[in-house]
Amino acid sequence: MTSFSLLAPAKLNLFLHINGRREDGYHELETLFTFLNYGDQLTFTLTETTEIEVTGDTTDIPLKDNLIYKAAVLLQKHTNSLFGAKINLTKILPMGGGVGGGSSDAASTLLALNKLWHCQLSLQELAALGVQLGADVPVFINGKSALAQGIGEKLVNVELPSKWYCVVHPSEHVSTAKIFTHPDLKRNTPKLKGHWQQQTLANDCEPLVKKLCPEVEKTLQWLLKYAPSKMTGTGSCCFVEFATQKEAQHVLENLPHNWDGFIASSVNISPAHTQLDAIH
Numbered sequence: 191m192t193s194f195s196l197l198a199p200a201k202l203n204l205f206l207h208i209n210g211r212r213e214d215g216y217h218e219l220e221t222l223f224t225f226l227n228y229g230d231q232l233t234f235t236l237t238e239t240t241e242i243e244v245t246g247d248t249t250d251i252p253l254k255d256n257l258i259y260k261a262a263v264l265l266q267k268h269t270n271s272l273f274g275a276k277i278n279l280t281k282i283l284p285m286g287g288g289v290g291g292g293s294s295d296a297a298s299t300l301l302a303l304n305k306l307w308h309c310q311l312s313l314q315e316l317a318a319l320g321v322q323l324g325a326d327v328p329v330f331i332n333g334k335s336a337l338a339q340g341i342g343e344k345l346v347n348v349e350l351p352s353k354w355y356c357v358v359h360p361s362e363h364v365s366t367a368k369i370f371t372h373p374d375l376k377r378n379t380p381k382l383k384g385h386w387q388q389q390t391l392a393n394d395c396e397p398l399v400k401k402l403c404p405e406v407e408k409t410l411q412w413l414l415k416y417a418p419s420k421m422t423g424t425g426s427c428c429f430v431e432f433a434t435q436k437e438a439q440h441v442l443e444n445l446p447h448n449w450d451g452f453i454a455s456s457v458n459i460s461p462a463h464t465q466l467d468a469i470h
């Protein structure tokens with residue numbers, strides 16, 4: 191196999207607690223990750239030179255900053271691979287929206303090139319490389335819905351019931367770094383004791399993001415007409431959960447015209463892993 195495609199799925203943080211701040215500025219978190227059957231599309235083609243080429247919807251990101259390119263170079267250097275790759279991106283996920291698109295692109299790149307270049311690194315080794323690119327990369331490498339601790343890299347797999355989500359992307363952009371450096375961020379939620387129960391748990395970034403971005407506040411309020419609404423990650427995407435596709439579709443059909451959104455079902459195993467396992 192010298193060419194194949196993989197999805198880089200979206201994630202949702204079903205809750206997000208911030209327990210404290212480390213000396214290096216990163217935050218200790220407890221968060222529940224689920225994957226959506228929806229994401230960016232990446233096609234990988236083996237080349238015989240060491241060049242890494244990224245084509246398609248590379249948007250405004252300079253090549254050297256593109257997480258796809260960074261992931262490929264990191265793996266190439268780590269394994270001394272003499273191969274290269276052409277990687278084509280079809281960007282579906284909103285950027286900087288809290289659905290982890292950049293991290294997921296990076297993780298799918300590490301998973302795909304590990305196979306294409308016959309590197310044979312374990313998922314643990316790939317996750318250790320991935321965390322250098324972003325705190326969210328390991329969960330996409332692990333590929334299972336999980337409760338995460340640490341900065342988001344210590345994972346305990348969990349089985350979650352499959353649900354349908356309507357995810358709305360307000361036009362306002364939220365910088366993850368800005369939220370995590372803001373003095374008003376709630377950083378003192380005690381660590382979970384015993385079992386978590388998703389319904390009672392919140393996103394600690396939400397009050398601050400609502401204050402800084404009126405569009406997020408408006409979106410969460412609007413979604414409340416249909417179901418309890420939540421924000422994912424540091425925003426700005428907000429979501430509501432349903433048992434059926436029909437209910438999620440109903441919300442999407444009623445979205446105000448100037449808002450973007452999508453619907454998708456959740457899966458316990460990342461679609462990138464399901465696709466990769468089917469390739470021999």
Ligand SMILES: C[C@](O)(CO)[C@H](O)COP(=O)(O)OP(=O)(O)OC[C@H]1O[C@@H](n2ccc(N)nc2=O)[C@H](O)[C@@H]1O
Pocket residue numbers: 203206215216217218219221288293323324325326327340341342366367370423424
């Ligand atoms: C908030 C989450 O979206 C939850 O899934 C993620 O933890 C963020 O993951 P990410 O975007 O991959 O994060 P990175 O690219 O590593 O970091 C972006 C910025 O967020 C801050 N950051 C991130 C993760 C974390 N546990 N503590 C932090 O303080 C870092 O200071 C950094 O400046």
Ligand SMILES: Nc1ncnc2c1ncn2[C@@H]1O[C@H](COP(=O)(O)OP(=O)(O)OP(=O)(O)O)[C@@H](O)[C@H]1O
Pocket residue numbers: 251255256257258284285286287288289290291292293294295326366422423424425
């Ligand atoms: N291939 C890529 N796709 C998306 N963003 C990328 C990519 N490469 C680099 N980036 C940069 O990474 C930033 C964060 O992207 P991403 O879409 O993962 O944010 P996010 O959904 O808020 O993620 P998170 O929830 O992990 O914070 C973008 O603003 C962009 O500048």
